[in-house]
Amino acid sequence: LGTGSVGQTIATALIKNGHEVMMGSRSARNEKALAWTGKNGNKASEGSFDDAAAFGEILFLCLNGSGALDAVRSINKKNVNGKTVLDLTNPLDFSKGMPPGILEGLGNTTSLGEEIQKVLSSAHVVKALNTLTAQLMVAPKLVNGGDHNLFICGNDADAKKQVKELLAREFGWMPENLIDLGGIQNARGTEAYVPFWVSIMQARGNPLFNVKIVQ
Amino acid sequence: LGTGSVGQTIATALIKNGHEVMMGSRSARNEKALAWTGKNGNKASEGSFDDAAAFGEILFLCLNGSGALDAVRSINKKNVNGKTVLDLTNPLDFSKGMPPGILEGLGNTTSLGEEIQKVLSSAHVVKALNTLTAQLMVAPKLVNGGDHNLFICGNDADAKKQVKELLAREFGWMPENLIDLGGIQNARGTEAYVPFWVSIMQARGNPLFNVKIVQ
Secondary structure, eight states, rough: OSSSSSHHHHHHHHHHHTEEEEEEEESOOOOHHHHHHHHHHGGGGEHHHHHHHHHHSSEEEEOOGGGHHHHHHHHHHGGTTOOOOEEOOHHHOOTTTOEEOOOOOSSSSSHHHHHHHHHTSSSSSEOSSTOOOOHHHHHHGTGGGGGGOEEESSOOOOHHHHHHHHHHHHHHGGGEEEEEEGGGGGHHHHHHHHHHHHHHHHTOOOOOOEEEEOO | OSSHHHHHHHHHHHHHTOOOOEEEOOOOOOOOHHHHHHGGGGGGGEHHHHHHHHHEEEEEEEEOOOGHHHHHHTTTTGGGGOOOEEOOOOEOOOOOOSSSSTTSSSSSOOHHHHHHHHHHHTTTTESSSSTSSSHHHGGGGGGGGGOOOOOEEEEEEEHHHHHHHHHHHHHHOOOOGGEEESGGGGHHHHHHHHHHHHHHHHHHHHHHHHEEEEE
């Protein structure tokens, strides 16, 4: 779900790995989604958010923070029943200049991850991959030989296990570098980190970095 | 300023390095400050926040987030005129359980660092050292041979230079690991990171870690 650079990067990487991917957007026949399917062969398709939710075994939420809740509200809950939903969204507010803030009502005492879990109550939301630039999500070896950390949280242990296995198998993340923070309320932390990530990115002038926890 | 574990750790390290340190608290003759001076020889003294502000060449704000603004408001501005104020505070709210939140009105569109700079308008506030456990602040070599990052921000370039030199000389931070994020508004990021730090700390069960930016 989502046709931006994160959605395109994830979708293209999964196609290259041999998977069938449907790119979902607000309405089917979205221009960016059609352009993407045109370049990615017969395993690539497109449809509405709900079409993609029904199609996918696993859903990747690659949505703009400000539109994410409306997007998931447009999904028929029956289409995500028991499914794992990998939530990459960030509730960033760039309207007041840099560094960005967190969208009103989506920070501090809640998070986009938690609110998405409330809307998709029959699914298992796992927050992950929201703390780094798109290019690195699918190619962690681009920095420090792949030795750096991802932070994962969610309420369902099996869904988190499935996401960890997927990240290792599809994108090459080292299993020991996937830090499980606990329940979905810990999305508050990983989302709140992102404006800080933007500050670091600006200071460096380059988004190709990540954090490694050292001890 | 401050008598808790951060204040005691910083003050003791500076005494060990041969400096004179006055520990400031809400009122002079604070029990914890007196106990600290009793153990730290004749270069250690104590007084009110304002006494310490008048005494110090550099001020270290090691205050509880919820009391920090009241503490700095009790300082006579003439006593900090042109001085560097190293702000280690975090506006954490533990009242609603874990992970902690950010205190009402002190996050997202402002930060404790910015509000302290507004109160101490004649001083140069530099936010630093607020992103790791006290023990590591003064002994970075305890993890990864000292190779990990600190984030610094503030509006005055000379004050930031002074803080960077102090961190290297007094505590052994590697100059290349001190990341200058820009103006004091970037304290929003380093403060917002701290509830995330708490989540990571809980997942690890140990506060002796830090982040290293890898590229």
